[in-house]
Amino acid sequence: MKGFALCMAAVFLMGNTVYAAEKTEIKEKTAIPVHQTVVWDGTETKMPGYNIDGYTYFRLRDVAKMVSAYTADEKSYFDLDYQKETNTISIVTGKGKYMDPAREKVFDVGTEEKKAFLADTTVVVDRLRGLTDKGIGEGYVIDGYNFYKLGRIVGALGMQMNWCKEENVVEIVSLPKWDPNEPVVYRKPVIYLYPEKTMDVSVKLDYAGDLTVTYPTYQDGWQVTAQPDGTLTNHADGLEYSYLFWEGNGQLDVDFSEGFVIKGEDTAAFLQKTLSDMGLTPKEYNDFIVYWLPYMQDNAYNLISFQQENYTQQAKLDIQPAPDSVLRVFMAFRPLEKPVEVTPQKLQPFERNGFTVVEWGGTEVK
Template sequence: MKRLLAGTLTAALVLGLTGCAEPADEPLTEKPVIYLYPEQKTAVSVSLDYAGTLTATYPAYENGWHVTAEPDGTLYDEAGNEYSYLFWEGESKPDYDFSKGFCVAGADTADFLHETLAEIGLTPKEYNEFIVYWLPKMQENPYNLISFQSERYTDIAKLDIDPTPDSVLRVFMAWKPLSKPQTIEPQTFTPFARDGFTVVEWGGCEVK
């Protein structure tokens, strides 16, 4: 039986909704992307049990995603179309935990994310894609309060993956902008080992 190593980290970023997203009463779970890294070419099915409303998916989520995954993470659908990852976005009413985290000056956001995401276990490709999505929303704020979520996120966005992965890392950042620095107990992270069929997800939420 395969071992399921759940390295679950989520970073909840709280900031007013910006960019192309319309203002909403419910926080937007933005751009969770799911990477699949099997040890050999494998047909994989992924289903998402989300306690909210999906607002966008790519490729289209139709009773789950059904793809063929290569060891380098390249995905193909049944029509042969190629993807780098599975994307989804949705609205929900989460209660994210900000009891621990980090208060980071906006100008220091890029360096902070680079160092912290690498420590959590993302590869350069993964954390660079994370940073280029979130940095424009955060770097102009005087400060950002950042907390990486675990069960507060995974309990509302459950993944069912077949075949069962050996290693799972889910990084979800909750954050909000601050005008002044705030004292907060720092988070610590358990090292993540990529062993066998590995699944990695990252996303975030701008909390008002």
């Protein structure tokens, strides 16, 4: 173990387990038994599992036991709930230490290879940390038990997993957890208006939190004259603006179950490409990067996730006349000392049609 700290890297393997599910009609795979060394917040253990196609899978209930027994952060503890009607396993946090209802003896995989079949059970995670019924990836049924990748489970719970390939050791580290009851700072949402012809536009923000800064001043909404190039003339003061700006404190159901882990030094290039792919113009994504890069480039890594529906539900816009196309981009990020595994987020491209509204903003979650 003495060399382990020097050879950590993001891991994209391991798995977990639990209740039995029916075998689906697919070609069987070979499951090779393993006893994997897993270090939980400094405590070394051996976990029985199976290697399938180069990835190691574990029973979900065994992971629950290990988390309860060895992780330092009690918020990581989880229970399991199986709904037979929907063939769904729910990972339920906030229930204290896991108590195995079967009180079974220590599980062992033995030494013989087994047949593995793709599971048809869905596994979802509760909403305690902004996780919104996201699955944890495919699992396999072996001898009537479900097995899943460890990284997908601990990542969904906000923990970090590293793998030392040279020593074949996995390390799990509890991360500081995001508290969903803590107010989120909505930083610099800016709103661009692009009508097809010069027109007067009313913009109102339906936001449950407290507005801390607006520019121009928000007076029960903004009343502006918008030009096709995005230039705005504010009716209240007669001055010209490039966009409407606001910041505030409020609640946001931050979802980090999908996203991207990016080195701090690579953040600018990542944002430039990703925001362009999402539909922002060079001017818009340059404005975004100039604002956010000082917060991100010096971090070892950044966990980045675009919140989309979570954001638009909390900060609704009422724009009259109604726009033909609207793009609202809201980034949440968390600085990391080490990389973690996360499901890649799928982002949809945006097509501008007619009167177009574009907004971007973000928040840092520590």
